Amino acid sequence: MNAESDGRQGVADSAAGPATTGDGAKAEPALGSKAPGFIKRSRALHLSWQVGVFVVGLAVVVVGIIMLPLPGPGWVVIFGGMAIWATEFVWAQLALRWTKRKVTEAAQRALDPRVRKRNLTLTVITLVICAAAAAVYLWKFGIVMPWKIDE
Structure with missing residues (x-):
């Protein structure tokens, strides 16, 4: 099935690839x-x-x-x-x-600058929370190397 047979004549005008519209934007290539x-x-x-x-x-x-x-x-x-x-x-x-x-x-x-600023803020907050959680864990349990674990 191609674009001509299902009624989309407008998008199947050019079979040679993308054309340019009057405002300089590229039109989408033909379907089919x-x-x-x-x-x-x-x-x-x-x-x-x-x-x-x-x-x-x-x-x-x-x-x-x-x-x-x-x-x-x-x-x-x-x-x-x-x-x-x-x-x-x-x-x-x-x-x-x-x-x-x-x-x-x-x-x-x-x-968008506002979205980038929001994403950066959320990333910093998440990293601070993760660092705080790691600090609390290390303060409470310390660092135990895997080869020194007593069973």
């Missing part, structure tokens, strides 16, 4: 399949291509989900699987665009 032309020409070949892309993307996403509780870059792998899906499926392209937009908004909010 990124499969080579010879694959798109044959319905059976294109369907098998889509199945293959879906299976590979699913395998990568499942590995990412497995990595969430285990050591490894789980979220990075999940987004990698979504990027694989986005080479072929409009729904994955829209999901990735939404995610990129939200991450960019969060990064801009984090760079």
Whole structure:
């Protein structure tokens, strides 16, 4: 399924990549399949291509989900699987665009001077509390080396 067949003509105007709008901002690239032309020409070949892309993307996403509780870059792998899906499926392209937009908004909010000052204040308070807790623990129990523990 591509952008032309599901009614999103406006976003599928340019198949050559990102264009610029009148105000100089970059428009988002066209939605739809990124499969080579010879694959798109044959319905059976294109369907098998889509199945293959879906299976590979699913395998990568499942590995990412497995990595969430285990050591490894789980979220990075999940987004990698979504990027694989986005080479072929409009729904994955829209999901990735939404995610990129939200991450960019969060990064801009984090760079706001008021937010940075609040985060720095909270970090300092947390470090002071941790240092106080460590000092109380050391004052009460002292430092005992692991090789000197009596059983």
